Each structure stands twice: as structure tokens, then as C-alpha cells.
Amino acid sequence: MIFSKIDFNDEEPLYLQIENYIRSMIDSNLLVSNGKLPATRELSKLLGVSRNSVITAYENLEEKGILYTVKGRGTFVSEVKSINEDGWKVSWSEKANDYGNLAEKLDIVKSEIPWEKNLISFKSISPDGELFDMEEFKKAFLNRISVEGHKILNYGYAKGYKPLIEHLLKYMNTKGVDTIGKDIIITNGFTEGLEMILTAYTNKGDKIICENPTHNTAIKIMKVHGVEVVGVSMTEEGIDTNELEEKLKSNDIKFGYLIPSYHNPTGIVMKGERRYSVYNLFKKYNVPIIEDGFNEELLYNSTHVSPIAALDNGGSGVVYIGSFSKILFPGIRVGWILADKNVIDILESVKRCKNIHTSFLDQGILYEYLRSGAFEKQIKKVRKVYKEKYEFAIKCINKYINPTFIWGEGGLHIYIRIEGVDSRQLLEECYKEGVIFTPGDIFSVDDSCKECLRLGLSRLSIEEIEQGIKIIGEVIKNLKIINI
Amino acid sequence: MIFSKIDFNDEEPLYLQIENYIRSMIDSNLLVSNGKLPATRELSKLLGVSRNSVITAYENLEEKGILYTVKGRGTFVSEVKSINEDGWKVSWSEKANDYGNLAEKLDIVKSEIPWEKNLISFKSISPDGELFDMEEFKKAFLNRISVEGHKILNYGYAKGYKPLIEHLLKYMNTKGVDTIGKDIIITNGFTEGLEMILTAYTNKGDKIICENPTHNTAIKIMKVHGVEVVGVSMTEEGIDTNELEEKLKSNDIKFGYLIPSYHNPTGIVMKGERRYSVYNLFKKYNVPIIEDGFNEELLYNSTHVSPIAALDNGGSGVVYIGSFSKILFPGIRVGWILADKNVIDILESVKRCKNIHTSFLDQGILYEYLRSGAFEKQIKKVRKVYKEKYEFAIKCINKYINPTFIWGEGGLHIYIRIEGVDSRQLLEECYKEGVIFTPGDIFSVDDSCKECLRLGLSRLSIEEIEQGIKIIGEVIKNLKIINI
The missing domain is CATH 1.10.10.10 (Winged helix-like DNA-binding domain superfamily/Winged helix DNA-binding domain)
Structure with a gap:
């Protein structure tokens, strides 16, 4: 030709x-x-x-x-080509815009100490893969493929795989959330859920209220969208309601962003009454809530605490983002947004601009896994394992560290404060002894939390937990002596 | 509690x-x-x-x-709850921003005639699922799971699954692209690739040059980012180089966006010499090219035409977006960007803001499928099938329609123009007779192409192709009589 x-x-x-x-x-x-x-x-x-x-x-x-x-x-x-040294060189480093540059600047994977072999790392809060039931997973794949055939490998719908959406609507019902007038869109995990909402509903300079400290990825996503992050202090009971009302009152706030269960990083579970008063404050000032369902599935007690979305009976004030990434297979990246139909309708079109839809194969496997009952078995198993790790870690912290406070009631991590100790300096010294963790400033919206640290437990053995906490305790003692 | x-x-x-x-x-x-x-x-x-x-x-x-x-x-x-009619109502329809509203307005899934059973639809250019080798796919899944175990289901790297990246780098080498100083990031298909580049490198009001007509989703993504789309006319040989130079010269252009192989919607394959002169024009004005590798894998001839990226030996002027979505399993949403390392470095951080990473399971399966040799078998099979459909459709078009021109040399679709016929009116009348297609205006950046239409062939049988084209021909005859 x-x-x-x-x-x-x-x-x-x-x-x-x-x-x-x-x-x-x-x-x-x-x-x-x-x-x-x-x-x-x-x-x-x-x-x-x-x-x-x-x-x-x-x-x-x-x-x-x-x-x-x-x-x-x-x-x-033949292969004889040599590289042309005088090729067209574009100055890419000058070309990125604010989003690109900020995304890189705030990328903690690039700035923090990376995981290395033989380190005891309290950084991770991703699930322990050893707990995944691979046989059930394979079964789910083969069953779903045999039901759907090649269709599940072709283009699907932006909103998501219908059986999964229907399953999740019912699942939200069991959490006490009414779904009348609401709908679900499937996303590539929590991260995409929040990113899509900000893409469609915020403009540069908008303000979002959140707990301070809060989930560092959420802070990052808000900042790259040019959103001003307004932090409200955390108390042992959850977000400080007096400060919350002050800030709702005095500012033109676009959204609230809240993590009510095993809050990241503090591990605090907002109690029912507090959920109710927080919900009513946002309602009073007509500021919609973005609820991050993070870790909700791990709540141990016989009586569930309902998500804030369940308090919004008959309303449309809460946009709920769900994910099983801390229990099931985060590598397949499936989460969901439950919200007013009007919101899901816009987000459906946004999703088509972003990546058309989330992998239908992954959605199909997840659906099969949920409907087969394997999910309930898995939940029970991981709750038990993580609870043991959590309780053991609390004992170790009391024994070896004796911090100013220990926050967190369970889940995958614990948050502690050690008065008089700079957690950055502590991290540096612990690293020399083979232990790393996440310093508190990463989760802070205002450079606070410098004496705090988050200890992720999910991927460590009981032995590693004890050894790691012991080392942190010893380093603290030495630091305190130096600082005096 | x-x-x-x-x-x-x-x-x-x-x-x-x-x-x-x-x-x-x-x-x-x-x-x-x-x-x-x-x-x-x-x-x-x-x-x-x-x-x-x-x-x-x-x-x-x-x-x-x-x-x-x-x-x-x-x-x-007990389940006794009733919906609270006085719930908190948020006026969501007033809340979406420009991106959200434009995404919805430009969403053709919402505005165009949808597919229905018994319609002969020439709208789709997605691959025929009947051609997917499900046994090889299952094998790829089971093999990769047995190699990687639970690791492939946990969090992975933003850039992607390393074995897949390495495989694709070599694959790009076989296309003549030098990969020194370059890197690859895995995306959720072509759509996310383009969306990420625009997110990181464009600002509102920036201008991007592209072929006119061009891929409608690309136009949409540029518009929702506030980018001004500057169209350059298509000729039978590809983009008009005189007009291209005029526009490169007189405007402050940020990028070029080009689809050199089986261009969407025209089906034109830009010849080697034209590729070279187009590349040199962009280089002369120092405007980087975003090359859409769409359908490149379907090129039938014994001698490959290299992608434009292959002309950029030793340079960094071309950002290449690849995808197998028109051959293999688009439902799993895996594509890639090959570009200067500096670009991939920024995009890696952008990816972490968007959805952390593309499904590692899907990447693993795709990698296994590629390395096993199943891909080459698949390519040969689909090339043969689509070529037959294409050649048969050309005969039918000449027999039943006899249009002003037929563009397209193969691939999954054909583009025709019928002078004196408004393709919107034609679509309306054909729909009554059970046939639909994509009218040309959808691909136009300036309301042109009103007498053109795209006929997607990939999911139709030989019989449906003949019957559908025959009906279009008959409707045209009647329209022409009415219009006289």
C-alpha cells in the first residue's frame, strides 16, 4: 500500500x-x-x-x-536502527498544569519512605491477602463467565452491571438506607467515586468541610480540584459539633465530607446520637454530606450503627460512597455511589467521559461472590482476625509506648499521640531500627497532628506487631531523653 | 455500643x-x-x-x-419504616458545574436512538463477542491466578502491572517505536488515557487541533475540559496538510490529536508519506501530537504502516495512546499511554488521584493472553472476518446506495456521503424501517458532515449487512423524490 x-x-x-x-x-x-x-x-x-x-x-x-x-x-x-540523537525534544516539565503539578507534589508514594523487605511497616491499611478465599474467587469467576459468556467481556453500561447494582441497592436497604428516589453507579473504588463527585459538582475555590485529621487521599483529591479544605477538630466522640456549626454558619460551604466508621486515621466510630446531631447540622445549613462508608463492614458489634445515609430517610442530602476494598480484593477496584437519581444521572455521563465504565468482568465476579454467600463468610473471618490484631496491638501500645492517648475502636488501624514527640523525627529514628508508620501530619489539613501517628495493623503478624511497637517505644524513650 | x-x-x-x-x-x-x-x-x-x-x-x-x-x-x-415525606430535599439539578452539565448534554447515549431488539444497527463499532476465545480467556485467568495468587487481588502500582508494561514496551518496539527515555502507564482504556492527558496538561481555553470529522468521544472529552477543538478537513489521503499548516501557524495550539489508522469515523488510513509530512509539520511548530492508535492492529497488509510515534525516533513529541478494545474484551477496560518518562511520571500521580490504578486482575489476564500467543491467533481471525464484512458491505453500498463517496479502507466501519441527503432525516426514515446508523454531524467539530454517515459493521451478520444497506438505499430513493 x-x-x-x-x-x-x-x-x-x-x-x-x-x-x-x-x-x-x-x-x-x-x-x-x-x-x-x-x-x-x-x-x-x-x-x-x-x-x-x-x-x-x-x-x-x-x-x-x-x-x-x-x-x-x-x-x-533488519534491525539496524540507531537512536536519532537530534530528535524532537519537547520540554514536558514546563507543560503540566496546576492539577498535574499538585498531583505530583501531593503524591506521598513519591515523597514518603517506601516499603522495603525486612521492614516492619505499620503504613499499610490494605487487607491481608492471605485472608482472601481464592477458591471462592475462582468459582465466582467461572460461574459468572458461564452465565454471561462473552457478553461480560464486551462494552457494558456506564452505570454498571445491573445485577450488581440491584444487589447493592438491597444491601444498602439492610443498612437501613431507603433507596426510593435514589440510584447507584459503580466506580473504580472509593477514589474514583469522590473524584467524580468533585469533577461534576465543585469549582475552584469551593469549600468542603471535613474532619481534621482525615483520609489523606481525600485531601489530595480535593486540593487538586482547587477545593479549599475546611477542617473541623476531632474529639474522642467524633467531629466537634460546636466547631462544626461555627464553620457551617460562617462559611459558604459546598459539601461536608465525613468518615463516620473507624474514621481514617483516628479509628473513631461516631456514635448514633452524634451521627444524628451532625446530620441535623448539615441539614439545617442545607450543606449536602458526602459520606465515606470506609470500614463500615468491619464494625464488630451485634448492633450495627447505621450510616448517616440511613438518617436521611425520604431526603436527598447524603451522597454515600461505598467500597469493599478493605475486605475484598482492592486490586479489582470496584466501589459505588448511592445518591439521588438526579446525581447518578449526571455522574453516569461523567463516567462516560472518564473511562466509559468499570470493568464488567470485575463487577460480575464481585456480584457472584456477594450473591453466593462467600462475602458473609469472609466478613466474619476478617472481623475476627482484625479484632485479634487490634486488641493485641492495644495491649502492646500500653505496655511499650504508654502514649498520651490511643484513639480507635477497631478496624485496620490505631491512632496515637505522644506529647512532646515529633512524629517525623520519630519516624526517621524508627526507620533506622527497621520500623515505619504514617506520621500524623499527612492526614492534617492545617499542619497539626505533629505528635500523632497512625499504625496500620492489617498486614502484620502478631509477632511483627509486638516487635514493631516495642521498637517504637524504645526509640521514643531515647528521643525523650535527648529532648530533655 | x-x-x-x-x-x-x-x-x-x-x-x-x-x-x-x-x-x-x-x-x-x-x-x-x-x-x-x-x-x-x-x-x-x-x-x-x-x-x-x-x-x-x-x-x-x-x-x-x-x-x-x-x-x-x-x-x-422489624421492618416497619415508612418513607418520611418531609425529608431533606437538596436541589441537585442546580448544583452541577460546567463539566457535569456539558458531560450530560454531550452524552449521545442519552440523546440518540437507542439499540432495540430487531433493529439492524450500524451504530456499533465494538468487536463481535462471538469471536472472543472464551477458553483461552479462562485459561489466561487460571494461569495468572496460579502464578500470582492473592497478590494480584490486592493493591498494585499506579503505573500498572509490571509484566504487562514490559510486554507492551516490546510490542511498541515491534511497531518501530523506540522506547528509550519513554515509559508506559496502564489506563482504563483509550478514554481514560485521553482524559488523563487533558487533566494534567490543558487549561480552559487551550486549543487542540484534530481531524474534522473525528472520534466523537474525543471531541466530548476535550469540550468538557473547556478545550477549544480546532478542526482540519479530511481528504481521501488523510488530514489536509495545507490547512493544517495554516492553523498551526496562526493559532496558539497546545496539542494535535490524530487517528492515523482506520480513522474514526472516515476509515481512512494515513499513508506513510503523509504521516511523515504531518509529523514534520507538528515538529516544525513544536506542537506535541497525541496519537490515537485506534484500530492499528486491524491493518491487513503484509507491510505495516508504522504509527506516527515511530517517526519520532529519539524525540519526545508524540504521546501514543493504545488499546486492544476493538479486538479483545473491551469490557475489561485496559489501555496504555506510551510517552516521555516525564509525562508518565506526572500521569502516574494523576492516576493515583483518579482511581489509584487499573484492575490488576484484568491487567494480569490480558498479559497472560498476550504472552501465550492467543492474541496473534485472535488478530488473524478477526482481521479475516472483518475484512470479509468490509468487502461485502462495499459491494452492497455500490449496488444499493451508490453514494457520492465511500471512504474507509477496512476495519470496523465505512463512511459515506450522499449529496443532497440530510443524514438526520435519513436516519429518522430508516428507523421507521428498522435500520439505524450514526449520522455524520456527531463526529463534526463545526456542524459539517451533514450528508455523511458512519456504518459500523463489526456486530452484524452478512445477511443483516445486505438487508440493512438495501433498506437505506430504498429510503434514500424515496427521500430524493420527495426533495425534488
Whole structure:
């Protein structure tokens, strides 16, 4: 096809013109290394020249090592290309916009101490993969594939896989959330859920109220969207309601962002009464709540605390973001947003702009896993394991650290404060002893929490937990002596 | 836990206070339908009251139908809730921002005639699922799971699954692209690739040059980002280079966006020489190119045409977006960006803001499928099938429609123009006869292409293609008579 347009001259022999033409195409990368050339018969027909001219051109190029022939397969371009040092250089580092630059600046994966082998890392709050039931997972895959066949591998709907959506609507009902007038869209995890809401509903300079400290990824997503993050202090009972009302009153607030269960990073579970008064404050000032359902599934007690969304009976004031990423397979990236139909309708179109839809295969597997009952078994198992780790860690912290306070009632992490100790300095010293954790400032919206740290427990053994906490305790003692 | 704080008074009997407290919790949704209450022994301990008071309270509530008991399992909350008509109503329809509103307005799924059973639809250009090799797919899943175990289901890296990235780097080498100084990030398909680049590198009011007509989703993504889309006319040879230079010269252009192979919607394959001159024009004006590798894998000829990225030897001027979504499993949403390392570094942080990473399970399966050789088999099979459909459709178009021009050299669709016929009117009339297609205006950046239409062939049988084109031809005849 690309050979169809040689303008032959009358001066040079045809074979040479063909030869030069092929060379120039290779030089300018129009012909690829190991790319197959047309058969001599085919090319001679295309160019309207004798087959001999083509054969001679090919032979000459082969002699020069530019082409090679494989018997019975054809003639190919050799790998002879060298990098062009004078290539077109674009100054990419000057081109990124505020979002791009801020995303990079706030990317803690790039700035914090990375995980290394033999380190005891309290950084992670992702689930312990050893607890995944791989046999049930495989079964879920094979069952769903046998029900749906190739359809589940083709394009699907932006809102998500219908059986999964219906399952999750019912699931939200069991949490006490009324779903009349509401709908669900499936997202690539919590992160995309929050990102989509901000994309569709916030403008630069808008203000969002949240607990301070709060989930660092949420802070980052708000900041890259140019949103001003307004923090309200945390108390042992959850967000400070007096301060909350002051800030709701005096500011033009767009949304509230709250994590009521095993709050990240403090681990505090907002009690029922507090949920009710917080909900009523946002309602009073007509500021919609974005509720992060994080870790809700891990609540141990016989009586569930309902999500704040359940308090919004008959209303549309709460946008709920759910995810099983701290229990089931975060690597498959499936979460959901439950909200007023009007919101889901806009988000459906936003999703089509972002990535069309979340993997239907992953949604199908998750649905099968949920409907088979494997999820309930899994929940019971992980609750038990994480509870043991949590209770053991509390004992170790009391024994080896004796901090100013211990926050957190369970889940995957514990939050502590050690008066007089800079957690950044502590981290530096602990790192030398083979232990790392997440310093509190990462979760702070205003440079506070400098004496706090979050200890993620989910991926550590009982032995590692004890050893790690013991080391932290020893380093603290030495630091305190130095500081005096 | 939520029962820990009853402030008992001295006036009422304890059981009544407990009863009222539980009722108020249910009324305010703090206790969920079918939620389990603490055992009487447990609750009496918590509240510091006699067990009898709790038993009486439970019994009274059970009599009123508010609680129910399941023998051996415990006491639960009944489903008696009714929707609160006076709930908190948020005016969501006024809250969306420009992105949200524009995403909805430009969402053709919401505005165009949807697919229905028994319609012959030339709208789709997604692959024919019947061609997917499900056995190879299952094998790929099981093999990758057995290699990686639970790791592939836990959090992974924002850039993507390393074996897949390495495989794709080599794959790009076979296309003649040098990858020195470059890197790859895995995205949720082409759509997310383009969306991420615009998120990180464009500001409102920036200009992007593209072929006119072009891929409608790309136009939409640019518009929701507030980017001004500058169209350059298509000729039968590809983008008009004179017009391109005029526009590169006179405007402050941020990027070029190009689809060189089986261009969407025209189906035109830009020839090697044209690729070279187009590349050199962008280089001359130092405007980086975003190359959409769409359908490149379907090119039939023995000699590949290299992507434009291959012309950029030693340079960093081309950002290449690749995807197998038109051949393999679009439902799993895996694509990639190949670009200068500096670009991938920023995009890695952007990806962490958007959705952390693309499903590692899906990446793992795709990698296994590619490395096993199943991909090459699949490519050969689909090329043959789509080529047959394409050639047959061309015959039918010439026989039944005889349009002003037929563009497109293969792939999944054909683009035709019928002078004097408004393709919107044609669509309306064809719909009555059970045939739909995509009218040209959808792909236009300036309201042109009104006499054109795109016919997607991939999901239709030979019989449906003939019947559908015949009907379009008949409707055109009638329209022409009416219009005279």
C-alpha cells in the first residue's frame, strides 16, 4: 500500500530507484524492523515494473544487511536502527498544569519512605491477602463467565452491571438506607467515586468541610480540584459539633465530607446520637454530606450503627460512597455511589467521559461472590482476625509506648499521640531500627497532628506487631531523653 | 455500643425508659430494620440495670410489632419504616458545574436512538463477542491466578502491572517505536488515557487541533475540559496538510490529536508519506501530537504502516495512546499511554488521584493472553472476518446506495456521503424501517458532515449487512423524490 507512489525518473535504473526508496522509508521509520515487505511479484505489479527490478533491489539491500530473507516466509527489514540523537525534544516539565503539578507534589508514594523487605511497616491499611478465599474467587469467576459468556467481556453500561447494582441497592436497604428516589453507579473504588463527585459538582475555590485529621487521599483529591479544605477538630466522640456549626454558619460551604466508621486515621466510630446531631447540622445549613462508608463492614458489634445515609430517610442530602476494598480484593477496584437519581444521572455521563465504565468482568465476579454467600463468610473471618490484631496491638501500645492517648475502636488501624514527640523525627529514628508508620501530619489539613501517628495493623503478624511497637517505644524513650 | 449512654430519670420505670429509647433510635434510623439487638444479659450489663427491665422492654416492643425474636438467634428490629415525606430535599439539578452539565448534554447515549431488539444497527463499532476465545480467556485467568495468587487481588502500582508494561514496551518496539527515555502507564482504556492527558496538561481555553470529522468521544472529552477543538478537513489521503499548516501557524495550539489508522469515523488510513509530512509539520511548530492508535492492529497488509510515534525516533513529541478494545474484551477496560518518562511520571500521580490504578486482575489476564500467543491467533481471525464484512458491505453500498463517496479502507466501519441527503432525516426514515446508523454531524467539530454517515459493521451478520444497506438505499430513493 505505501509503495504505490514512486515517481520514477528517467536517469537512474529502476532497481536503484526502488532500492533508494526502500532505504529512505526505513530511514524515516516508515518501514519497521522485522516488518515484512511485499512479495516481489506483488510489488512489481503494484509499481508497474518488471519483477527483475524488484528482485535486484531486494538482493542489493540484503547484501548491505538492510533486508533479510526467511525461506518460505518472505523478505523482512533488519534491525539496524540507531537512536536519532537530534530528535524532537519537547520540554514536558514546563507543560503540566496546576492539577498535574499538585498531583505530583501531593503524591506521598513519591515523597514518603517506601516499603522495603525486612521492614516492619505499620503504613499499610490494605487487607491481608492471605485472608482472601481464592477458591471462592475462582468459582465466582467461572460461574459468572458461564452465565454471561462473552457478553461480560464486551462494552457494558456506564452505570454498571445491573445485577450488581440491584444487589447493592438491597444491601444498602439492610443498612437501613431507603433507596426510593435514589440510584447507584459503580466506580473504580472509593477514589474514583469522590473524584467524580468533585469533577461534576465543585469549582475552584469551593469549600468542603471535613474532619481534621482525615483520609489523606481525600485531601489530595480535593486540593487538586482547587477545593479549599475546611477542617473541623476531632474529639474522642467524633467531629466537634460546636466547631462544626461555627464553620457551617460562617462559611459558604459546598459539601461536608465525613468518615463516620473507624474514621481514617483516628479509628473513631461516631456514635448514633452524634451521627444524628451532625446530620441535623448539615441539614439545617442545607450543606449536602458526602459520606465515606470506609470500614463500615468491619464494625464488630451485634448492633450495627447505621450510616448517616440511613438518617436521611425520604431526603436527598447524603451522597454515600461505598467500597469493599478493605475486605475484598482492592486490586479489582470496584466501589459505588448511592445518591439521588438526579446525581447518578449526571455522574453516569461523567463516567462516560472518564473511562466509559468499570470493568464488567470485575463487577460480575464481585456480584457472584456477594450473591453466593462467600462475602458473609469472609466478613466474619476478617472481623475476627482484625479484632485479634487490634486488641493485641492495644495491649502492646500500653505496655511499650504508654502514649498520651490511643484513639480507635477497631478496624485496620490505631491512632496515637505522644506529647512532646515529633512524629517525623520519630519516624526517621524508627526507620533506622527497621520500623515505619504514617506520621500524623499527612492526614492534617492545617499542619497539626505533629505528635500523632497512625499504625496500620492489617498486614502484620502478631509477632511483627509486638516487635514493631516495642521498637517504637524504645526509640521514643531515647528521643525523650535527648529532648530533655 | 450505641446503648451506652441512656440518661435515666427517676420518674419513669426503667423498662419504659429503655423501651422509649429503643423506639426513638428506630425512628431516627439509628437502629436498622432486621438489625440485631444486644442480648438482654449484655444490655443489662452495659446499662447497669437489672436484666428484667431489659426483658420487659423487649417484650413490650415485640407486642407492638416493633421488634421480633428468632429462637436461638436473638431479637431484631422489624421492618416497619415508612418513607418520611418531609425529608431533606437538596436541589441537585442546580448544583452541577460546567463539566457535569456539558458531560450530560454531550452524552449521545442519552440523546440518540437507542439499540432495540430487531433493529439492524450500524451504530456499533465494538468487536463481535462471538469471536472472543472464551477458553483461552479462562485459561489466561487460571494461569495468572496460579502464578500470582492473592497478590494480584490486592493493591498494585499506579503505573500498572509490571509484566504487562514490559510486554507492551516490546510490542511498541515491534511497531518501530523506540522506547528509550519513554515509559508506559496502564489506563482504563483509550478514554481514560485521553482524559488523563487533558487533566494534567490543558487549561480552559487551550486549543487542540484534530481531524474534522473525528472520534466523537474525543471531541466530548476535550469540550468538557473547556478545550477549544480546532478542526482540519479530511481528504481521501488523510488530514489536509495545507490547512493544517495554516492553523498551526496562526493559532496558539497546545496539542494535535490524530487517528492515523482506520480513522474514526472516515476509515481512512494515513499513508506513510503523509504521516511523515504531518509529523514534520507538528515538529516544525513544536506542537506535541497525541496519537490515537485506534484500530492499528486491524491493518491487513503484509507491510505495516508504522504509527506516527515511530517517526519520532529519539524525540519526545508524540504521546501514543493504545488499546486492544476493538479486538479483545473491551469490557475489561485496559489501555496504555506510551510517552516521555516525564509525562508518565506526572500521569502516574494523576492516576493515583483518579482511581489509584487499573484492575490488576484484568491487567494480569490480558498479559497472560498476550504472552501465550492467543492474541496473534485472535488478530488473524478477526482481521479475516472483518475484512470479509468490509468487502461485502462495499459491494452492497455500490449496488444499493451508490453514494457520492465511500471512504474507509477496512476495519470496523465505512463512511459515506450522499449529496443532497440530510443524514438526520435519513436516519429518522430508516428507523421507521428498522435500520439505524450514526449520522455524520456527531463526529463534526463545526456542524459539517451533514450528508455523511458512519456504518459500523463489526456486530452484524452478512445477511443483516445486505438487508440493512438495501433498506437505506430504498429510503434514500424515496427521500430524493420527495426533495425534488
